[in-house]
Amino acid sequence: MRREPEERINESAINAWQLSAHLFAIIPLLVTIAAFILAYYVDFIPYWIGMILTVVTLLEWGVTAFFIPKLRWRRWRYQIYDQEIYIQHGILIVTRTVVPMIRVQHVDTQQGPILKKYGLSTLEISTAATTHEIPALLEEDAADLRDQISELARVEQDDV
Amino acid sequence: MMYEPKRLHPAGMIFNLFQGIRQSIVGLLPIAIVTVGNGEWLYVLLGAAILLVLFIVFSVLAWYRYTYQLEEDQIRIEQGIFIRKKRTISKHRIQSIDLSQNIIHRIFGLTKVQIETAGSDQRIDAALSAVTMEEGQLLHQQLKYNKQSEPVNEESEQQEAAVSKQYPQRKVSVKQLLIAGSTSASFGIILGLFGLVFSDLESLIPDRFYNQVTDWVVSQAMQVLIAFGILTFLILWCFGILQTLIQYWNFTITRYEKELFITRGLLEKKQSTIPLKRIQAVGIKESVIRQPLGFAIMYVEIASGEIGQNQEMHTLIFPLIRKKQVAAFLEELLPEYSYQPDNMTKLPKKALPYYLFRAAIFPLLATITVAVLFFEYAWIPLIITVAACLLGYLQFRSTAYKIKGEQLMVKKRNTSKDTILIQHKKLQSFQRKQHILHRKQKLATMDTAILNKFLGRHFILRELREQDLDLLADWYSYQKE
Numbered sequence: 001m002r003r004e005p006e007e008r009i010n011e012s013a014i015n016a017w018q019l020s021a022h023l024f025a026i027i028p029l030l031v032t033i034a035a036f037i038l039a040y041y042v043d044f045i046p047y048w049i050g051m052i053l054t055v056v057t058l059l060e061w062g063v064t065a066f067f068i069p070k071l072r073w074r075r076w077r078y079q080i081y082d083q084e085i086y087i088q089h090g091i092l093i094v095t096r097t098v099v100p101m102i103r104v105q106h107v108d109t110q111q112g113p114i115l116k117k118y119g120l121s122t123l124e125i126s127t128a129a130t131t132h133e134i135p136a137l138l139e140e141d142a143a144d145l146r147d148q149i150s151e152l153a154r155v156e157q158d159d160v
Numbered sequence: 161m162m163y164e165p166k167r168l169h170p171a172g173m174i175f176n177l178f179q180g181i182r183q184s185i186v187g188l189l190p191i192a193i194v195t196v197g198n199g200e201w202l203y204v205l206l207g208a209a210i211l212l213v214l215f216i217v218f219s220v221l222a223w224y225r226y227t228y229q230l231e232e233d234q235i236r237i238e239q240g241i242f243i244r245k246k247r248t249i250s251k252h253r254i255q256s257i258d259l260s261q262n263i264i265h266r267i268f269g270l271t272k273v274q275i276e277t278a279g280s281d282q283r284i285d286a287a288l289s290a291v292t293m294e295e296g297q298l299l300h301q302q303l304k305y306n307k308q309s310e311p312v313n314e315e316s317e318q319q320e321a322a323v324s325k326q327y328p329q330r331k332v333s334v335k336q337l338l339i340a341g342s343t344s345a346s347f348g349i350i351l352g353l354f355g356l357v358f359s360d361l362e363s364l365i366p367d368r369f370y371n372q373v374t375d376w377v378v379s380q381a382m383q384v385l386i387a388f389g390i391l392t393f394l395i396l397w398c399f400g401i402l403q404t405l406i407q408y409w410n411f412t413i414t415r416y417e418k419e420l421f422i423t424r425g426l427l428e429k430k431q432s433t434i435p436l437k438r439i440q441a442v443g444i445k446e447s448v449i450r451q452p453l454g455f456a457i458m459y460v461e462i463a464s465g466e467i468g469q470n471q472e473m474h475t476l477i478f479p480l481i482r483k484k485q486v487a488a489f490l491e492e493l494l495p496e497y498s499y500q501p502d503n504m505t506k507l508p509k510k511a512l513p514y515y516l517f518r519a520a521i522f523p524l525l526a527t528i529t530v531a532v533l534f535f536e537y538a539w540i541p542l543i544i545t546v547a548a549c550l551l552g553y554l555q556f557r558s559t560a561y562k563i564k565g566e567q568l569m570v571k572k573r574n575t576s577k578d579t580i581l582i583q584h585k586k587l588q589s590f591q592r593k594q595h596i597l598h599r600k601q602k603l604a605t606m607d608t609a610i611l612n613k614f615l616g617r618h619f620i621l622r623e624l625r626e627q628d629l630d631l632l633a634d635w636y637s638y639q640k641e
Contacts, residue, residue, distance in 0.1 A: 001592050001633035083638035090593070098590045100638045127588040128463070129609040129616025 001096055005079035005086045012118040013076075013136030017069035020114050025061035032057050078134050080145060082152060085125060087132060103127045104153035107146045111139070125149065165227035165238070171268050172226070172290040176219035184211075228288060230302055235275070237286055249286060253277045254303055256419070256433035259296050263427050271296040275303070328492045332411040332479055340408070340457075340480035341401030343449045408479040415493040420460075420477065434475065438463045440586045440610045441617075442497045443474065444486055444579040451577055454483050461612040474612065490581075497567065497581045504560035504571060510601055511623035512556050519552025520545055551575070559621055563635050568608075570619050580619060586610050590636045592629055602626040608636075 032053040039047050071091050079086045085099045105128055111121035121142045123134040137145065188211075195204050218241070226239045233251040238244060258274045265271055273288040273296050291299070377385070409426035420434040441461040450456060458481055459474040481489060487499045523545035531538035558573035566584040571577070591607040598604055603623045609616040624632075 001630050001637075081639045093593050093595045094599075095591055095593045097592075098633065098637060100589075102585075102638070103588050127609075128611040129588040132589065 001098070004088050004096070005077040007078050007080075009073065009076050009078070009134065009136050010120060010138050010141075011073065012120060014069045014073045016114050016118045016120060016136055017072065018065050019117070021061070021065035021069065023114075025057065025065065028053070028057040028060055076135070080148065085132075085149065087134060097132055099125055099127060099130075099132055101149065101152040104149060107149045107153070109142045109146055165229040165236075166295075167227055168223060168288060169268065169270050169290040169292055170223070171264060171270055173219045173223040174264060175289045176222050177215055180215045180219060230299065235286070235299075235303060237288075247286065249275060249277060251303055255435050255438065257300050257303055258430075258432045259300065260425075260430040260432075261428065265290065266429075269293050273299055327414050327416055329412060329414040330478065330489065330493065332408060334405075336480045337405050337408055337411075338401060339453075339455060341404030342397065343447070343453065343455065344400050344404055404479070408476075411479055413477055413493060420493070422477065432475075434460065434462060434477075436494075436496070439494075440612055441580050441582040442477075442490070442494060443581070444483070444499070445576050446483070446578075447576040450480075455480055456483050456486065457481070458486065458489065461610060461617060463611045496583070498564065499569075499579075499581065500562075500564065501569070501571070501579065504562040504569065505624075505628055506560045507556060507623060508603070508625050511603060512553070514603075514623050515556040516549055516552045519555065520548045523548045561621060561624075561632070563632065568632075568635075570621065572619070572621065582610060582619075584636070587636065588616065590633060592633060594626075598623070604629045606632060 032050060035045065035050040035053050036047075039045050039050050068091065072089075075089055075091060075094065077088045083101055085097075085101070085104075087097045087099070089095055105126050108124040108126070109121045110124055115121055115136065118136075119139050120136045121139050123137055123142045123145055125132045125134070134142075134145075192204050192208070221241045222239075225241050225244075227237070229236045229238075235249050235251075237247045237249075239247075254275055254277055256276045258276070259271045260274065261271050268290075269292060270290045271293050273291060275286045275288075277285055288296075288299075406426045408424050411424040412422070414421045418436055420436065420439075421431070422434070423429070423431045439460045440463050443459045443461065444456045445459065446456045457476060458478040459476050461474050477493075478489065490497050490499050523541055527538060527541040527545050530541050555573045558571055558577050560571045562569045568582050568584065568587070569579065570582070571579045588609045588611060593605040593607060594603070602625065604626045606621045606624055606629050607618055609618045611617075
């Protein structure tokens with residue numbers, strides 16, 4: 001836990017996260033447009049609410065799309081030892097996690113449409129009590145890791 | 161052995177009926193009360209009668225369609241009125257078989273059989289709500305994969321006497337139960353229930369009478385009202401004691417080779433088996449009332465759920481014990497765990513501000529808000545803030561840990577002080593968390609989890625020294641470098 005893990009996740013993760021942030025920013029954008037329409041046609045609400053919403057939308061979009069993904073990617077590191085998995089993530093609160101191989105119950109890979117576009121998938125590691133993920137690995141890396149972990153985790157578990 | 165499908169004892173219908181009524185009463189009672197309040201007695205009675213008939217029909221059908229069948233190395237259960245469910249439980253998967261009896265069971269000489277399997281899948285556990293005692297014992301004998309001579313009920317007392325010579329056993333004394341009851345916080349819960357019932361009853365009491373009573377109460381002197389309050393409190397307190405006595409009467413815990421065996425209960429005789437393999441952690445909890453008196457309860461965290469209503473988060477293994485005797489108790493009954501609370505690693509001084517801040521931030525904000533709006537009432541949230549600060553300080557004082565061989569001992573406090581003993585191999589994962597301030601101060605937060613019931617239970621020690629946490633991580637790591 002003194003040193004950070006060595007492996008980085010794939011750099012296209014940044015693009016994938018940016019894309020999902022762009023898509024997500026559509027929601028406040030629609031709300032803002034609705035506010036302006038209401039103000040213009042119905043006189044239902046004053047204009048300054050629309051102004052504030054515009055600022056908030058731009059801020060949210062800027063931060064989530066251009067600022068956070070890079071930071072997040074820089075922080076995200078992992079390392080697979082033969083006895084345990086070592087993960088580091090978190091922008092404000094840096095979290096380092098150790099998951100022993102013999103505690104791993106099952107490993108999943110997940111892929112949504114955005115990750116698919118970049119040929120990435122997310123690896124999900126579950127113990128009996130907790131779930132951990134390594135996001136945005138190259139598909140074949142994720143599949144290899146999944147097989148590797150399930151191979152290493154194939155130990156008789158009698159107590160949990 | 162006969163392998164034919166059997167039905168439960170007809171008394172099972174009564175249990176089905178009770179269960180149906182109990183499940184629906186919560187939804188129906190308010191409706192009934194409102195209608196009665198509007199003077200529509202007839203409709204309520206009619207509705208109740210129709211519902212009762214329906215319930216009875218369904219109970220009988222459910223009983224008729226429920227069969228179980230003991231086979232060579234499995235038990236097969238078929239149930240469902242319209243939708244048939246079949247379930248087969250293999251003998252090898254069965255972890256424990258518990259027989260419990262409530263009053264109705266005792267009248268008919270019956271028992272409830274609960275079959276628990278390994279793993280945390282509740283759908284493959286089973287409960288036979290009513291079979292005869294001998295049938296229950298037979299099932300117990302047949303399905304127990306690792307056959308042991310176990311006391312099953314009072315009839316086998318000689319056997320029990322023979323057993324208790326070989327196996328360590330602890331029994332709770334009446335005095336201990338009285339202390340447990342009088343220091344339990346359950347009267348608070350009863351108070352809450354009382355309030356709930358009263359708020360429903362209020363609409364039933366005729367207005368004139370209610371007004372007269374309230375006028376009379378209001379016109380009384382302060383002393384009388386205080387006396388009333390004390391009396392109510394005492395009555396509720398006695399209820400709490402009574403509840404504890406009924407629940408934990410004759411609480412006996414026995415340690416066999418591979419399991420703990422608990423029997424308890426006055427009206428409802430319960431027995432439960434805890435396979436040692438499934439114990440994830442042992443805890444010693446001291447509530448605020450009990451800590452100054454030097455008493456604690458002991459519990460274990462188990463990796464699976466029990467069937468039934470008591471969804472307590474952990475399983476009691478002794479209802480009251482002097483803190484001085486905890487070490488001896490464990491040595492005798494659970495030698496796998498050791499309790500030595502001396503020289504635990506405590507938190508550094510620089511962690512205290514975080515604890516005070518976390519505890520007091522919301523009351524403090526409330527105080528400021530109230531002080532701005534109604535200055536004369538600001539003392540009320542101020543008192544709460546001071547109390548919260550005190551609690552924060554106590555939490556800081558209580559938080560500590562100790563590593564001894566393969567065992568981690570964690571001490572922490574929410575309001576009750578809780579000491580948990582966990583074996584290394586039961587810890588599912590280990591996390592270290594730091595934000596910028598932490599990093600500057602060389603502090604870090606530890607978060608580790610065990611399995612209990614179906615979810616994890618996390619043990620979070622906030623603001624440890626960074627170097628202490630690194631030592632903990634080295635101890636935890638499987639990657640010995």
